[in-house]
Amino acid sequence: MKQTYLILGATSGMAKAIARKLAEQGHDLILAGRSEGETGLLGADLQARSQIQVKTLAFDAGRRDQVSGILEAARTSNDGELPEGVVLAYGVMFPQTETEKDPDRMVETFEINFVSAARILQDFGTAFAGRGRGVIVGISSVAGDRGRGSNYHYGSSKAALTAFLDGMRHRLQGSGVHVCTVLPGFVDTPMTHGILDPNSPLCAKPEQVARDVLKAIRRRRGRIYTLWPWRWIMMIIRHIPEAMFLKTKL
């Protein structure tokens, strides 16, 4: 059935791939992104590919008014109806060498990746529960599974997001709302350039992640790792005894 999905942070590499997959299945989309030009470009792309309805919203997760107003803005642009689902796909990752020197940047990481996201998820969770139907997909990260010396600023922002999504799924159990925590490992996007080796077998193409996300929506899965080996990799990393973990350089 044709439904409308709101995508937050629509121009990120992963969001673009998810948007294209949703469009391929005929869903209409509301794209919310920081750069109007880029959001518009993606909107035209999706319409050229799939002949769906696309609307765009200006959205900057760093602006409080836009964060608290996004639900109403989405409803208005969707002819007064709540969208069927929301995909939260924005986030920032500054190199930790930078955030260690600049604590304001570190705080910005938390504000964007978690604080604004929590507000939005809370709003949509409550509204969807009231309606008795809805899909919430939050893109978190395996970096949140265990704090590591080289990446714990970003990692802790994602750990909080993961816990929030997991908790909300628990709360909304039986309400008809599906909350999905997506835990990607390495993904080859412009955001991760310089940090990851795109040729590594563990580095996913955004299209592979998108495929996994759509499968998770279809099967109403609660938590997914993508690519799947990350589930086992992170299980091992979480279970390394602390004394031994401290000796590693992760």
Added chain:
Amino acid sequence: MPSVTMEKSLSGWGGYHPVKCAVAVPASRADLRQLVADASGNPHLLIRGLGRSYGDSAVEPAGTVILQNHLDRIRSFDRTAGLIRCEAGVTLEDIIQVALPHGWFLPTTPGTKFVTLGGAVAADVHGKNHHIDGSFGGWIRSLNLLLADGSECECSPEERPDLFWATIGGMGLTGMILEAALQLRPCSSAYFRVTYRRCRNLEATLRAIEETDGSYTYSVGWIDCLGRGDRLGRSILMLGNDARPEDLPAKLRSQPFHVPRKRRKRVPIYFPDFALNRLTVSAFNRFYYTVHPDREVVVDYDTYFYPLDGIHDWNRIYGRRGFVQYQALFPLATAERGLRRVLETVARFGLASFLAVIKRSGPGNPSPLSYLFDGYTLALDIPNVGPRMLEMSQQLDKILLEEGGRLYLAKDSLMSSETFRGMYPRMEEFLAVKRSVDPENRFTSAQARRVGLIPS
């Protein structure tokens, strides 16, 4: 966020001679503009798409290599006129997926669909229908460029034609291609009727091509480079025409644009360097020749145009040493002698080549650096065996120069600037345009410096 620049080892698809380059991955138009605007941070720039040119066209150790393949949005698709306008990072695979269900196909295509639109324009790629339809650039209706001074401009065969044609086949040296509008070709199915025809030697091959080219839109021959004497130049021609729905087997007829998904294979490791040698390749060639008797079949576009796309990382069969591609073009008048001399040289050196392809080319286009003109072209893979390969390629270059032939920039890794100058007499015309839009030579490449398009 501004793009991060990091060091990475890059090579062309042939894997020959990788070099360390500073690589930037812009996430947006704004990032791109910023990279170009920052003339002190990035005095030299090179745009790279999917890295499918074989040599060092998309490698530049002395500048910033910009990976443009994330900027891959379709701007518009006119389903009635078959005109599609896209950002340069859109792949040919993408265009097929979007256009084919509406009855449109690429006007011409190289042997892989894993190339970007920008790359296809910059190399002015060609395909099996060159003798009828010309090269890719002839189907471009307009280009949107970001020039070295940071300005953007639209050009077409009517508007700034000099800049337009210098950019077609211009290897990214005139500026950054942001968008291109491509005229597609109507088709009535995703399938092709293909006739296989075996030819016992070069003479028979050329005769058969002359006889058949008028009646087939697509024509290409696989040629056995290790054949000598009587068998020199023996080949299998693969001649194709569009299949109409009524040509298809009954079960495909109801969905003529649908191609069932195939499993893709992958070459998981680099083969050891000794895996390809005269013995293994000549055994392969004999096998290949035997299993392709003369017959007619109906196959989907993937099978006909992109047999190697089904095997990811196929370049690894040449091992870590890599290989070079050698594509020679001879004018009609000297073609038979030139081809014979090339094949004799290759057979004498015994340097194994699986993928040797012969094709009749049609007239060229107005582009000063475009590759093909009326004649015959022969493309070979040569494994990198070191000095012997260099010696052979020098001998081949000499033959080409003597017979009025030329090499293809998108495949070349080795030619000298003297050779290039001898093969591309309209080089000065190109350089005049380059000087007018990029006087400081900001857009460069390792190849451009090697062949003398940029002073080194």
